[in-house]
Amino acid sequence: MRIDATGMDFQTLNRKLRQADTEYQISGCCGQRFIAAGMDRKRIAIDGIPGNALGAYLNGATIAVHGNAQDAVGDTMNAGAILIYGNTGDAAGYAMRGGKIYIKGNAGYRAGIHMKEYQEKVPVMIIGGTAGSFLGEYQAGGRILVLNLLESGRNIAGNFPCTGMHGGKVFFRGKAEGIAFPRHVCVREATPDDLEPVKKDLAEYCRLFHYDCAAVLHAPFTVVTPDSKNPYKQLYVAN
Amino acid sequence: MDTMEGRVRIPSGCAIAAVISRGGEKMTGETIIEAMKPMHDRSNGLGGGFAAYGIYPEYKEFYAFHLFFDGRATRKSCEQFLKERFEIVRSEILPTRKIPAITDEPVIWRYFLSPLRSVLASLQLDEKEFVARVVMQINTGMPGAYVFSSGKNMGAFKAVGFPEDVGAFYRLEEYEGYSWTAHGRYPTNTPGWWGGAHPFTLLDYSVVHNGEISSYDANRRFIEMFGYQCTLQTDTEVITYLMDYLLRRQKLSLQEAANVIAAPFWSTISSKPMGEERERLQYLRTVFPSLLITGPFSIVFGFNGGLMALNDRLKLRSMVTGEKGDRFFIASEEAAIRAMEPDAQNIQAPAGGEAVVVTVKDGAF
Secondary structure, eight states: EEEEEETTTHHHHHHTTTTSSSSEEEEEEEESSTTTOOOSSSSEEEEEESSSTTTOOEEEEEEEEEEOSSTTTTTTOOEEEESSSSSSOOSSTTTSSSSSSEEEEEETTTTTTTTOOOOBBBEEEEEESSSOOOTTTOOEEEEEEEOSSSOOSOSSOSTTTTTTOOOEEEESOOOTTOOHHHHHEEEOOOOOOHHHHHHHHHHHHHHTTOOOHHHHHOOOOOEEEETTTTTTTSSSSSS | OOOOTTTTOOOOOOOEEEEEEEOOEEEEHHHHHHSSSTTGGGGGSSSSSOOOOOOOOGGSSSSSEEESSHHEEEHHHHHHHHTTTTEEEEEEEEEOOOOTTSSSOOOOEEEEEOOOEEHHHTOOOOOHHHHHHHHHHHHHHSSEEEEEEOOOOOEEEEEEOHHHHHHHHHTTGEEEEEEEEEEEOOOSSSOGGGGGOOOOOEEEEEEEEEESSSSSHHHHHHHHTTTOOHHHHHHHHHHHHHHHIIIIIIIIHHHHHHHTTTTOHHOOOOOOTEEEEEEEEHHHHOOOOGOOOOOEEEEEETTTTEEEEOOOOTOOOOOOOEEEEEEEESSSSSSHHHHHOTTTEEEOOTTTTTOEEOOTTOHHH
């Protein structure tokens, strides 16, 4: 089903998406919020700029954005996939607990803030370009990959990455030089064993965005994990 | 529908937008009103407003005062007060349009003023300081009268309502400016009223702001030592006065003022290589510690000849910029920029604390 969203308010647009069709093509999108919130099974392609909280609480649907996305993409999503062919705003994957977010371009501030995982639910976010400050802030689980494939000359991440991290993994393609990490995380070169669990996702990412996966992998990767020997004890109070 | 307070959630956050022509080309208010439409849900109808630069070319030598009055008597006594201090070159009712969405409007007048030389000489004040003091005197000492715009060749237009309705109410399609800013309000700490809508202005400075600053009282206590009186308990008023103090009184550059109010963390400063830049940042943080603004904010600061966009150093609010031809766009959301210019290029999100200054080329305004 095709939907021309020009001038349409977000409630009307979301009502249309809840009809029986499983394939939707939205054109003329300009800032409508909460698109596809909580949806399962459907496939939604968007031309234009979706508004904040795209795919919030997503529960299995697939969303493809042929342009940039705004803030809080995939807020608390549980399952499904969000593909962004441009850049995202701030707080992409906020408190994400499952599913995938693949971003071709750059991510804004706080990508992957408070991602989490439980048993088979392991969310994955792959950022093709660079990430803003506070990448993976308070990360509790899941995997974040930043690839820096766009050769923008910018640092692969901004200031204060992995602040408050206490679970999950962040991978950087390359050596993450010039990035200051907090003392509560371990930063080391990734081994083949580290990369094994994300290879399938990376292959899918490369297929979608037309990269040669072998070439992408033909580089050292850096992995960041919380330092279990240096936990956050007594960070706030003595107890 | 259950509309009891606390049982209905209105998903919101203020909205800001701005557009400037670097070549100084004029545009009507219709462009900026378009920007506010996709961001409608960021406001809740309790405040909207606009600042426009270059709109009074025939009166560009005079201070353009826009005032709210609660009635005729207040206006008469305020006019008497103004007459003792200014030559009133022109005075008129600010043109508005009756629309159902905007109600309970105060009496709104516009004056073009030239300070009396004799008064300036006897007070030994420079002209801008004198005008700023008059604005403070009216706003704090004259109940029922409120100056909401006081710069040359610029004007603020604000009301209780959604921004697109406020734009229609003030007939902004009839004004032509080279630079416009806009605000849609979702008041969090104060009841929404006409004077409390954004932009806040002093002289030609204007601020539209999305945020919730936590240093309000620290900033207010400091700035009140220098004769500024914060009457409204709103963040944006204090930001306007901080900027006036830093730029007009301390003669800082825009970049320096941005480094004061959104100073980098000490850890960020100490990670910079030894040299002038690091010393400059250290100096500004040391000299003006009370003017650091903490908590989330994104602002567009307007002045004669340009705009500055600035986020708090943690970037707790969104802000996007774009360009097309000689026009530069700033907004809380990319959708707002696309509403003004679908083909906007070079969409960027400035980093926290990174001031983006756009000026009109020399002599074009």
